[in-house]
Amino acid sequence: MSCDPDWDDEVDVVCTDSGVAGLATAISAVDEDSEVFIAELQSSSASLTTRRRGWFAVGGDVDTDEYLGELTADIDITTLTQPDADLPVRLAGEPLPPRRRPIPTFEGWRLREWASRCIPSPTGYLYTQVTDWTSVTVDCGDDELLKVTEIGETTPDPARPIGSVHEWLVAEALARNVSPYPVASFDGLVFEEGVVVGATFSTGRGSRMIRARHGVLICRNTTDADSVLGGLVPGGTPLRVALVGKEASRFGRLELLTSDVEAAAMARPSLGHAGGVTASKS
Numbered sequence: 102m103s104c105d106p107d108w109d110d111e112v113d114v115v116c117t118d119s120g121v122a123g124l125a126t127a128i129s130a131v132d133e134d135s136e137v138f139i140a141e142l143q144s145s146s147a148s149l150t151t152r153r154r155g156w157f158a159v160g161g162d163v164d165t166d167e168y169l170g171e172l173t174a175d176i177d178i179t180t181l182t183q184p185d186a187d188l189p190v191r192l193a194g195e196p197l198p199p200r201r202r203p204i205p206t207f208e209g210w211r212l213r214e215w216a217s218r219c220i221p222s223p224t225g226y227l228y229t230q231v232t233d234w235t236s237v238t239v240d241c242g243d244d245e246l247l248k249v250t251e252i253g254e255t256t257p258d259p260a261r262p263i264g265s266v267h268e269w270l271v272a273e274a275l276a277r278n279v280s281p282y283p284v285a286s287f288d289g290l291v292f293e294e295g296v297v298v299g300a301t302f303s304t305g306r307g308s309r310m311i312r313a314r315h316g317v318l319i320c321r322n323t324t325d326a327d328s329v330l331g332g333l334v335p336g337g338t339p340l341r342v343a344l345v346g347k348e349a350s351r352f353g354r355l356e357l358l359t360s361d362v363e364a365a366a367m368a369r370p371s372l373g374h375a376g377g378v379t380a381s382k383s
Contacts (some may be wrong), residue, residue: 106291108169109292112136115300119281121263121355122226123321124270125344129235131277134343138300138311139274141281162289167366168297172227172351173220176213183221188262192365193358194241194249196300216352223263224355226344229290229297230316231351249358250344253357257340257357266342266357284309290317 113135116123119142127137217223219225236248253273258265273281284302291299291310338361346353359365 106301109309110138111314112138113313113315115311115313115317116140117287117300117302117317117319118142118321119223119271120321121229121267121270122344122353123318124274124279125250125252125342125355126226126228126269126278126318126320127279128252128270128273129344131218131279133235133246135315137279138313139279139281140284140287142287143283143285159255164292165289168292169227169299173216176217176220178220181217181221183223184218185222187223188257188266188355188357189222190357190359190365191226191241191345192362193341193360194239194245194247196249197238197240197246212347212350215347215350219354220350222354224288226318226320226353226355227302227351228316228346228353229313229351230317231349233346234315236346238348238352248346248348248353249356252342252344254339254341256337262357266355270342282309300370365367 105236113139114130116127116139119139123139127139131139149296180215206263219227234251236250239247239249241247252270255266255269257269282304284304288301288303288306288308290297291301291312296319297313299310301308301310303309309350338359340357340359343356343358345356
């Protein structure tokens with residue numbers, strides 16, 4: 102959506118839904134003394150339609166669809182399958198202080214592979230800014246540098262890892278006075294001179310336009326919170342909930358981190374290659 106809008110509110114970060122990624126992002130922003138707007142889709146035909154399309158497809162807004170299409174121009178998203186567990190467990194890496202951070206070599210195939218993991222993931226998200234002031238650079242080995250924002254520690258229910266982590270995030274958000282705003286649908290992004298500056302939602306009282314000083318996070322509908330592929334989360338083990346992204350990528354997902362090598366090894370089979378990347382490693 103491109104226009105000269107009459108904003109209803111202005112915050113630092115807008116989250117399009119109160120799923121796990123939206124809640125974690127809102128919590129991380131508030132912990133940095135930033136203002137957030139987090140939407141919560143209500144049970145309606147509109148939200149059900151959105152859920153069938155998937156979190157990455159808005160539909161109906163030409164400018165937003167074009168923006169999303171440009172971000173995945175070299176990926177056939179119709180062929181993407183979910184290669185990992187619903188809530189991946191990763192062996193925590195070593196944070197790198199600013200003076201030791203290498204300038205990563207730009208490798209398009211790595212960014213395409215990462216996007217192809219995040220788009221089909223139930224915890225995947227897209228943040229409209231590449232930079233994120235809440236994250237630290239972490240060396241995960243194998244030439245893998247990730248941008249990580251840790252939220253806190255919890256012990257997930259292995260039978261329903263996403264659902265139990267979602268409940269923990271709800272409690273953490275409420276403890277910070279973060280309350281989702283009920284909406285009927287997320288209708289699209291708002292642009293100024295080609296740059297994302299906000300988002301628009303439909304509510305019971307009409308359209309609501311929220312300006313984002315930093316960025317907009319598009320994420321999954323919270324009604325998809327229960328686990329489907331959840332057998333790889335170790336039971337009875339405290340794990341760190343974190344937003345995980347890559348340098349120069351707008352895509353990320355919520356993961357669980359552990360320093361326990363055995364717990365991480367249980368999840369290692371889930372870290373195979375994603376499908377649907379149409380370009381080669383060149």
